Amino acid sequence: MGRYFAVDLGAESGRCIAGTLENGIIKLDELWRFPTQGLKIRGEWKWNVYRFYEEILKGLRIYADQYGPELDSIGVDTWGVDFGLLDKNGTLMGIPYTYRDKRTEGTDALLEPRKKMLYRKTGIQFLEFNTLNQLIAARRQKDTQLDHARELLFVGDILHYLLGARPVCEYTAASISMLVDTVNRKWDDEIFEAYNIPVELQSQISFAGDTVGTLRDDIADQAGLKRGIPIITPAVHDTASAVVATPTEGENFAFISSGTWSLAGMELKQPVNNEKSFALNISNSGGVLGKSLFLKNIMGLWIIQQCKKQWNRKDPGLNYSRIVEEAQKAPKFTAFIDVDDNSFFAPENMPEAIVEYLKKTNQIQLKEDDIGAISRLIYEGLALKYKYVLGKIEDAAEKKIDVVHVTGGGGKNTLLNQFIANALHKKVTAGPEECTATGNLLMQAYGCGHASSLTEIRRIVRDSFQVREYVPEDEAEWNLAYKNFTKYCF
16 A cells, blocks of 8 residues: 655645555545635735745644554645746745746747747747746846856745755656757756856756655654655646546547646657647647657636636625536627637736627627626637647647546536537546646655556556546537637637
């Protein structure tokens, strides 16, 4: 029997989850949940990683109280691109910016002369919040931290480090920074030098399943755990962790990691860094055990989350179940939004931003408090955008998609998942619900020698969880909707 402790951090909440692997079955036990929203300090958005650290310590104490001192390993997964810097003494310099901070505005234009070189080397989608863009913004602001820093660590790597790990960057997190050669799987000196980024920041790259240290003795003692517990890196990038736990049996599958962000794509043996993928701005991020993830970022459930936040001001009891119920009752295809429109990235009032978008595109006018109509057009918009993106990915990869696996929190949304099946005209499976945490735990199991391959990991997932299946409906109706969607949104 193996016991593992996963920390799964999303942009809305974090979870500490115990995993028990016995007789080929993995069981999860959520021990502790806590909010993770960014902290606004003097107009700048930051991640309070020290509070995350404190919450992890609470989770470890809860584990020890319930399961005793024995634990095989610990690992953390989280979102990508955001980072912190260590000084020569190994001290974290300040706290990391969030990817929604506005300091990176305008940095994409600075990449323009070298875009083809950057894509050829990194294969990463151009997004203004990428790590490279954040570093360029720091240079533009004359941030002196860069001149004194000695290590760069991504958020998940920072938490590993605070718990006792060596200062290393796990590959799946590093791969989406636009600083890594994704063919050779190493930092790219030319990119660092081109943008005046010190090469000294290049921490050692580790890979999912590697042991990178042991839990600090003082933490173990305070929590009531045995000393010497290994810290094993899962796929630190949460999307890669979610793909690990995809319950697939074949290779012709697509995944949609459905959370605050959606990431839609395919798992491939090699990156696809060609003219077509460059023109379509598709990413090649790192997967586990030699795999590459050919994918695109999509705004995701952020839009509905921010609508709920606004609606809760008038109706504090409004929950997602009721939002879905209202969406089900609302009329179909009354209007269309491109969920990736920049106006939805970080507005003060999301329902207002949607109403303004509809005005701008000469569509039906809705009221900001029309929960049913607005939430339905968000869910329809997500499904139609997935169709658009996965069609482009299928074309660029020259590989047919037979089934789509939805992972992450969005896997619980039966309405959205049915919409996805309808829009794509493909079978959709949803689950497991804690796919990211499951992938995290099972890569720890792999690192402990309790699972031998990705094939075995996915067999464990299929044997351990029930998944829901959705078959396409109303094909003609959704085909017409897609035509209207492309008319209003592109």
